Amino acid sequence: MATTMPATDDKPVIPLTARDFKGQVDPDWCAGCGDFGVLNALQRSCAELGLRPHEILTVSGIGCSSNLPGYFNSYGMHTLHGRSLAVATGAKLGNHRLHVIVTGGDGDGYGIGGNHFTHTARRNVDLTYVVMNNQIYGLTTGQISPTSTMGMKTKSTPFGSVEAPLNPITSAIMNGATFVARGFSGDVRHLTELMKQAIQHSGFSLIDIFSPCVTFNHDNSNAFFKERVRKLEDEGHDTSDWKTACEKAMLFGDTIYTGLFFQKQAPTLGGSEPVLDPDEPLGLQTLGLDKEQTKRIIERMM
Amino acid sequence: MTVGSFDLTIAIGGEAGQGIATPGDILARIFVRRGLHLNTYNAYQSIIRGGHIFLYLRVCDQEIFTHGDKLDILMCLNQDTMDRHLQLMRPGSWVLYNEDNIKPGEAGDGIQLCPLPVTKLSVSRNRLSQNTMAVGAASHLLGLDFQVLEESLTLRFQRQGQAVIDENVSVARAGYDHSVANFKAFDQTVPTGPTPLAVWSGNEALAMGGAAAGVKFYAAYPMSPATGVLHWMAQNARNLGIMVRQVEDEIGVANMVIGAAHTGCRAMCATSGGGFALMTEAVGSAAMMEIPAVFIDVMRAGPSTGVPTKTEQGDLWQVLGASQGDFERFIVAPTTPVDCFNTMAELFNLTDKYQCPGIVVTDLLLSEGRFSIAPDLIDMHPHIDRGELITKGSSTDGYMRYKNTETGISPRAVPGLEGYVHVVATDEHDENSQLLSDEFTNPHKRRKMVEKRARKFKVAIEDIKPPELEGSADAEITLIGWGSTYGVIREAVAILVEQGVAVNHLPIKWIVPFHGEVITDILSKSKRVVVVENSFSGQFYRYMRSETGLSVDGHIRKYDGEPFIPHHIVDGVKAHLAEKIECFVPYQEAIT
Numbered sequence: 001m002a003t004t005m006p007a008t009d010d011k012p013v014i015p016l017t018a019r020d021f022k023g024q025v026d027p028d029w030c031a032g033c034g035d036f037g038v039l040n041a042l043q044r045s046c047a048e049l050g051l052r053p054h055e056i057l058t059v060s061g062i063g064c065s066s067n068l069p070g071y072f073n074s075y076g077m078h079t080l081h082g083r084s085l086a087v088a089t090g091a092k093l094g095n096h097r098l099h100v101i102v103t104g105g106d107g108d109g110y111g112i113g114g115n116h117f118t119h120t121a122r123r124n125v126d127l128t129y130v131v132m133n134n135q136i137y138g139l140t141t142g143q144i145s146p147t148s149t150m151g152m153k154t155k156s157t158p159f160g161s162v163e164a165p166l167n168p169i170t171s172a173i174m175n176g177a178t179f180v181a182r183g184f185s186g187d188v189r190h191l192t193e194l195m196k197q198a199i200q201h202s203g204f205s206l207i208d209i210f211s212p213c214v215t216f217n218h219d220n221s222n223a224f225f226k227e228r229v230r231k232l233e234d235e236g237h238d239t240s241d242w243k244t245a246c247e248k249a250m251l252f253g254d255t256i257y258t259g260l261f262f263q264k265q266a267p268t269l270g271g272s273e274p275v276l277d278p279d280e281p282l283g284l285q286t287l288g289l290d291k292e293q294t295k296r297i298i299e300r301m302m
Numbered sequence: 303m304t305v306g307s308f309d310l311t312i313a314i315g316g317e318a319g320q321g322i323a324t325p326g327d328i329l330a331r332i333f334v335r336r337g338l339h340l341n342t343y344n345a346y347q348s349i350i351r352g353g354h355i356f357l358y359l360r361v362c363d364q365e366i367f368t369h370g371d372k373l374d375i376l377m378c379l380n381q382d383t384m385d386r387h388l389q390l391m392r393p394g395s396w397v398l399y400n401e402d403n404i405k406p407g408e409a410g411d412g413i414q415l416c417p418l419p420v421t422k423l424s425v426s427r428n429r430l431s432q433n434t435m436a437v438g439a440a441s442h443l444l445g446l447d448f449q450v451l452e453e454s455l456t457l458r459f460q461r462q463g464q465a466v467i468d469e470n471v472s473v474a475r476a477g478y479d480h481s482v483a484n485f486k487a488f489d490q491t492v493p494t495g496p497t498p499l500a501v502w503s504g505n506e507a508l509a510m511g512g513a514a515a516g517v518k519f520y521a522a523y524p525m526s527p528a529t530g531v532l533h534w535m536a537q538n539a540r541n542l543g544i545m546v547r548q549v550e551d552e553i554g555v556a557n558m559v560i561g562a563a564h565t566g567c568r569a570m571c572a573t574s575g576g577g578f579a580l581m582t583e584a585v586g587s588a589a590m591m592e593i594p595a596v597f598i599d600v601m602r603a604g605p606s607t608g609v610p611t612k613t614e615q616g617d618l619w620q621v622l623g624a625s626q627g628d629f630e631r632f633i634v635a636p637t638t639p640v641d642c643f644n645t646m647a648e649l650f651n652l653t654d655k656y657q658c659p660g661i662v663v664t665d666l667l668l669s670e671g672r673f674s675i676a677p678d679l680i681d682m683h684p685h686i687d688r689g690e691l692i693t694k695g696s697s698t699d700g701y702m703r704y705k706n707t708e709t710g711i712s713p714r715a716v717p718g719l720e721g722y723v724h725v726v727a728t729d730e731h732d733e734n735s736q737l738l739s740d741e742f743t744n745p746h747k748r749r750k751m752v753e754k755r756a757r758k759f760k761v762a763i764e765d766i767k768p769p770e771l772e773g774s775a776d777a778e779i780t781l782i783g784w785g786s787t788y789g790v791i792r793e794a795v796a797i798l799v800e801q802g803v804a805v806n807h808l809p810i811k812w813i814v815p816f817h818g819e820v821i822t823d824i825l826s827k828s829k830r831v832v833v834v835e836n837s838f839s840g841q842f843y844r845y846m847r848s849e850t851g852l853s854v855d856g857h858i859r860k861y862d863g864e865p866f867i868p869h870h871i872v873d874g875v876k877a878h879l880a881e882k883i884e885c886f887v888p889y890q891e892a893i894t
Contacts, residue, residue, distance in 0.1 A: 023725075025740050054720045059561070062728075069725050070737055075717035076725030077564060078737070080587050083557040086549070090561025090569070093545050094519060095718055098565070119550040275543050282545055283566030283716055284693050287516025287686050293542055294682040297510065301500035302335075302677070 013050075018043035021053065023071040034211030034222070035065050035132050037185035042072065042101070042130065044188070045195035057098045059088040061113060063105040064139050065132035065211065074101075082113030085120040088127050089269075095281040096270045099199060100127040107137050110146040110166050121175035124203045126268040130195070131168065132185070132211035135220050142216035149252075152219055168208040169249035173242050173262050179205035180245070180262045184229050185212070186222050190258065197260065203268050210258075225256065232259030239263045305793065306364030308338070308493050311372055312440065315356045315387060316379030318346070321430045324458070325377065325437045326357045330501060330672065332446065332454050333361045337495020340674035341789075343369040343667065345864065346611050354382055363493050367638060367789025369671075371869045374488075375443060377436045378404055388413075390891055396443055396485070400432040416443075416485045423476040431473045438477025445491045448478050500677050504668035505530025505572075507639045507675075508598060511646030512570050513542050514682045519562035519569035521547045521555045523577055526610050527666040528600035531572040552577035556584030556597065563588070563595040564726065566693050566716040568650050572598035575617045576607065578624070585659050586625030591726040592704070592714065592755070594653035594660070596646070601665040603863045612863030613666035615785060615836035618813070618845060621663045628752075630759045632660040633814040635785030639673045640680070641811070647684035652765060655689035656758045657714055663813070665836070667865045668786040690714060697721035702733045706750060710757030763815040771824050773799070773806030779875055780828035782854075784810040784842045787834055787866060794871035805875060810842070818850045830855040832878055834871060837861055840885075857885040864890045 021043035029035050046056060056074035060066035062081035069076030075098070079087045084102045092100045109117050109131050120129070136154065137143040143156035147168065151160040172180045179201040183191040191209065198205035210229075212222045237259065238244065245261040270276050277285070312329060314322050326342065334340055338361050345356040358369040376391060378384045378399040384407060391397060393412025401417035409415050418439060420432045434455075441451045452471050459467045481487075502510070509531045512520070520539075522532040532548065539546040545562070549555045555571045563569040573581065578599040588595045601617040603609035621633050632652055636642040645662060653660040692715040703724040705712040712733075715722035729737045732747050771780070773795055783791045788809045798805045808824055825831050831854040833843040838861040847853060858874035860866055870888035877886045 024734065024736055028740060052720075053723050054718060057717045058725075067737075067740070070727070070740055073723065075723055076727075077561070077591070078725060078727035078729060079557065079560075079591075080583055080728055083553065083584070083587075086554040086557035087561035087564075089547075090519065090521070090558035090563070091565050091717070092561075093547075094562035094565030094567045094569075095716070098718055115550050116554055119554070273545065275540060275545050277543070281565065281718075282518040282543070283562070284718075285518060285543070287518075287568060287688075289514060289542065289682055296541060297513075297538065297682070298500065298677050298680065301502055301506075301675075302498060 015050070016047050016052065018047045021046050021073045023073050025070060027071045028067065029064060030215050032214040032222070033064070034134060034185035034209070034213070035068070037188050037191065038065070038130065038132050038209055038211055039068060039071055041188045041191035041195055044192045045199060048192070049196055049199060051099060055097075055099055057091055057100050059084045059091065059100065059102045061104045061108040062139070063108045065103060065105040066108055068103040082108055082111070083116065084108065085113060085116040085129065089120055089123070089125045092125055092127050093270055093276070094283040096126070096276055097281055101199070102127055102129045104131060106131060106133040106135060106147045106168070107145045110168060114146070117171075118175050121172050121177040121204050121206070123269045124176065124178055124266055126203055126270055128195070128198045128205045129207070131206065131208045133168065133208050134211050134213035134217055135165070136213050136217040138213045138216050149219065154216070167249060168206065169261055170246045172206045173246060177206050178203035178264050178266050179260070181205070181207045181260045182249070182258045183207050183209040184225050184258050185209055186226055187229070187258070190231065194260065201263065203266060228254060228256045229258050230255050232257050232261065237261070305366055305796070306362045308363040308490060309360070309370070310362075310374045310444070311358060311360040311370055312375040312377065313356060313358050313373050313387070314377040314379065315354065315383030317352050317382070318355055319352070320379045321433050322355050322357050322379065324430070325433045326359055328437055328454050328458050329440070330359060331457070332450055334499040334501055334674045336492065337497050337499055338363060338493070338674070339366050339495070339499065340501065340672070341366045341369050342672045343865065344670065354386070356383070356387075363495060368793050368868060370793075371867050375440055377440060379433060381405065398436045398439055414485060416481070418477060418480060423480055424473050426469050426473050428469070434470050434473040435477035438474035439481035439485070441474075442478045442481035443485060443487050445487050448475065451478070497676065499674040501672055502639060502675055503530055503670055503672050504639050504642050504664065505600070505670065506534050507642040508572065508646060508662070508664070508669070509534035510680070511643035512596070513538065513544065514643070514684055515647035515650040516568045516686055517544060517570050518567040519545045519559060521549050521558045521571050523549055523552045523555055523573065525574045525577045527602055527670045528572040528574050528577070528598065530669060531598065552580035553584065556581035559595050560584055560588050560591070560593050563593050564591070564717065566691065568654075570596035570598065572600060574600050574602050575604050575620060578617065578620065582624040583626070585631065585661070586627055586629055587728045588659040589625070589629035589631055589755070590728050590730070592657040592712070593726070594650070594657055596649055596653060596660045596662065598662040598664070600669045601663065609863045611666070613836065613865050614861060614863065615665055615787075616841065616861070617663060618837070618841040621661050622813070622845065624661065630656070630658050630755055631814065632658070632762075633663060634660070634812055635663050635810070636668070637785060637788035637809055637811055639668060639671075640675060642668060643680060644684070647686065651685070651687045652762070654691065655687065655711070655765070656762055657689070657711065658758070663785065665786050692716065692719065692722065695719065703735045704731060704733045704751065704754065706733050706754050709761070710754045759815065763817065766812050766815055766817070768817040768820040769808055769810050769824070771806055771808050774804060775806070775827070777804040777806040777829065779805045779830045779832055779878065780808055780825065781805060781832055781834055781871070781875070782808045782810065782825070783834040784813070787836065790866045790868055791834055791871060793868040794875070797868055797872050798875055803875060803879070813845070816849045821846065822850045822852060825852055830878070832856045832858060832875065834858045834866070834874070836866065856883060859885055859887055862890050
């Protein structure tokens with residue numbers, strides 16, 4: 001994936017800073033919410049990669065974290081609950097020049113949108129999926145999510161959850177994702193580096209981010225992660241080894257790994273479709289059929 | 303009654319897997335190449351092997367809009383077909399069957415039973431040879447030269463090689479010669495029309511209409527009876543530069559279409575009622591984000607999985623009520639195959655202009671029927687108007703995506719342009735696309751945005767052709783129908799008029815916006831009004847009453863899965879004239 005687009009009208013390109021990616025309004029997240037760190041890292045990574053706001057399309061669903069496109073200066077689509085990946089796939093195929101970044105939460109992406117998560121990964125759509133995983137439903141004031149731990153007490157599980165959580169990292173690897181990473185909102189510098197790699201990766205990239213909810217999840221707090229997270233890159237992890245990646249991703253005790261678990265190069269959905277014209281995105285083409293195309297259609301009907 | 307001077311219907315019956323489509327296709331091709339009109343209806347069921355399949359093939363020297371009332375040639379591929387349909391044959395008709403394994407029933411007077419000794423005559427041991435032999439015999443009964451059939455067989459089997467062609471030609475020849483020696487042929491020769499005609503299905507007409515309108519993105523999840531649209535799109539995708547995707551579910555389909563549409567593509571999808579139910583939340587999101595997208599619901603008999611291979615007009619209230627909230631969208635029910643085609647460009651121009659979703663509601667009868675069409679009636683280069691769409695340049699003067707304009711239409715910039723950066727949202731938002739819930743939820747802003755979107759539709763009805771009364775203004779009964787019943791009502795009216803019953807016809811195509819005033823004006827001059835529809839509860843009638851306050855004098859309704867044929871409506875009109883009844887429900891004959 002190209003990291004910059006040509007400047008229009010030969011105007012000199014003024015380097016942008018994270019501040020230039022600040023949206024029209026300030027986030028309405030609770031003070032101390034992990035999502036601030038994620039937004040901050042995304043703004044920094046786009047600035048450091050030299051992207052321009054109009055080259056980026058952020059797409060989200062519904063939930064606290066899905067409000068992110070409103071707080072970020074780029075084209076954005078704040079869509080239905082769970083549908084961000086489907087909308088983003090259509091948008092990426094409609095204009096493959098856009099850098100498409102999908103943002104949302106664990107309930108939006110792994111629960112109601114789980115079907116799209118599976119299939120967007122296996123199709124290897126060239127987009128970056130940033131999931132702010134707080135292991136709880138926050139906007140609906142505290143119920144279990146697909147990543148809540150067993151035994152967790154919430155308003156919908158007053159006696160403790162009896163369901164096993166979903167593991168986004170192993171799921172994504174099994175579904176065919178070509179870039180699978182985990183970040184922590186409390187380490188913005190590390191997260192920024194992961195995001196830069198993910199945006200530059202050609203294909204479907206997932207960054208599942210521990211982004212603690214300070215209001216409704218007191219089990220998995222900022223402090224909980226701070227004392228447990230260890231970076232894979234500090235241990236010389238081989239990112240082409242999916243088996244070890246899965247083993248390490250399954251650990252959720254005294255050690256919880258962050259970093260890039262798995263990466264491989266594979267053809268993207270858009271790259272495999274000859275109808276995508278490298279010079280002219282579908283959405284910008286002049287409409288109407290030519291005589292030769294029409295002739296072939298009618299002949300087949302005779 | 304016959305429509306033209308040559309009007310003949312062939313039916314082929316058997317079970318799934320017996321190869322009914324091939325003889326049907328061979329005969330259909332012979333007729334359309336001669337320039338004759340064709341209307342076929344395949345009464346099939348959701349089964350891969352077995353069951354009962356019955357293909358009607360009506361041929362005429364004039365344009366026809368229904369598969370008609372009568373049967374002239376019945377080709378029985380199994381005993382079941384003989385048992386079910388022989389009793390419905392009328393004097394002057396033929397019944398062809400394989401005498402090796404089918405026992406004829408008691409044939410009525412004037413019905414010619416035509417047994418074919420398939421094993422004796424055939425050199426081939428292929429189990430499908432009875433079909434080819436029947437086609438050979440039928441060709442003689444129709445007065446066709448064998449050479450015409452030979453050419454058609456050669457074309458049909460050319461991909462499978464000379465040996466297959468030779469085998470089929472020899473089996474067909476045996477059937478043809480046996481018929482010459484034993485059966486009396488039709489006393490009318492098959493005429494030739496002015497120019498060869500093409501064949502399409504309603505699904506193909508919808509797909510081609512979309513392609514001609516400039517569709518660049520098509521997504522679908524397979525569902526009968528709409529799958530034909532996906533097949534056509536997939537087959538033609540690379541020739542036409544259309545991105546075609548089969549998606550994990552209809553929720554994904556609808557949302558993907560909206561994503562593509564947002565980047566400037568004309569985008570559409572087609573499904574049946576069950577799939578459309580899954581799409582409904584997305585329909586409202588397109589309205590809220592003001593993104594034009596087209597959704598096609600090809601109705602089948604419901605509710606739920608219902609009768610997957612049978613027709614009905616039971617989704618009208620579903621499309622009217624699709625998605626939560628109060629919003630603007632177009633709903634259109636095309637009346638004929640060529641109208642399916644023309645509607646697509648018309649609807650895309652409207653959804654682009656008004657930046658809203660558009661829904662096409664049609665049914666199995668139109669979508670899966672195969673019909674002749676004169677190629678010069680297909681305008682592959684329709685007028686394309688994208689409305690206030692910005693796809694190039696840059697802006698420095700504070701672009702607002704949802705600018706509160708006088709018309710309610712705000713110029714729509716696609717992502718990727720400098721200076722037009724904005725966020726679209728399914729949450730209510732202000733002119734500059736800022737969410738209302740991100741600040742004080744301002745009731746004045748909410749009201750302004752609701753009125754902005756609604757204002758677009760104050761004038762939309764002016765862009766839509768009002769319905770027109772067909773037939774004499776001075777009639778005893780006005781028949782009103784919507785969508786696919788156009789053809790069968792038209793033919794029923796012609797039959798009634800010939801019999802001296804004064805009826806006329808008000809066909810309705812546009813459901814939303816609805817020309818309530820025009821309809822009220824027309825119907826207020828009618829002596830009696832009868833509504834014809836393919837649903838139990840009269841969904842269209844109840845909608846029309848809610849929009850106009852009009853009540854009517856009677857109903858003709860059918861909800862057994864099979865479509866109306868002309869005499870069902872003729873009988874219904876006569877029943878209404880004879881005595882005061884509320885609703886006439888015709889009896890579907892071909893069931894035992």
